[in-house]
Amino acid sequence: MLVREIMTCPAFSVHRESSLNEALQLMAERKVTSLPVVDDEDVLVGVLSEIDLLRRAVEADRRAHATPVHESEPLPESVGEIMTPNPRTTTESSDVADLITLFTTSSFKSLPVVRGRRLIGVISRSDVIRALWRSDEELTADLRAVFHDYGQDSWNIEVHHGVVQVTGTGTTRERDIAAAIAHSVLGVRRVHVTPPVEA
Known part of the structure; x- marks a missing residue:
């Protein structure tokens, strides 16, 4: 089974200049755990994951702390400020069996699929599960x-x-x-x- 046979295409993605609100809305509505980040020419420049958002997108609530909360750095405004650059990728001709090994031995839930440096799709663990279920x-x-x-x-x-x-x-x-x-x-x-x- 090859990646091109089961990948999600086109992929949901965000521009690195997009606001965090846009990214949050897209992730919530589409029920995805990460988004490829592209530039003006659809070249993949990073990935925005749930982890990236959880680390930087929420400020501590002073009501929940007995001691004063130290002033935190300003909240980021754009995707490019908190994305993970140079993400791991795969190609459309890759063997899904190799990705299953990666998915089961790492924290990766999905990978951008590129042709050259351009984003053409995404493959996720859910895509693999859906492909495996046939009578x-x-x-x-x-x-x-x-x-x-x-x-x-x-x-x-x-x-x-x-x-x-x-x-x-x-x-x-x-x-x-x-x-x-x-x-x-x-x-x-x-x-x-x-x-x-x-x-």
Whole structure:
């Protein structure tokens, strides 16, 4: 599964000169946890996350403190003041399996998708979850259609809980091709290609 097949495009984003109010409203209304930050040419210059906002966008309430609250630095006004610059990104041709590893071993919930330096989309953990949920019947129908389109009708295809079993006679190269075809179908989690069992 490739990033371009499941990413959200176009991505919700903010300009670095946008006000924090604009960013807060967009994040609240769209229920996103971060926003890519772009310049006038849609070049990615940073990311604004919930953490960035929580760290800097709220001043201490004096009513909640027994001792005097020290004067804090002025509240930021623009996104560019508190965004995280030079964010981690991915590309549309990246393997979603690699991103799953990143998502499960780090605090990243989403990544901007870039072409060169231009923002073209966002991929999130939610996008991956949505892509993984497809019924076995739906996957089987799509797999058979794709195998047919490639002239590979001789393979037997079975799907159980998103895991694809491809059975048939073929060389190692032909089995590799069959596996690649199966992996191209959205929602396939794992592929096994095996020769038929002899009676």
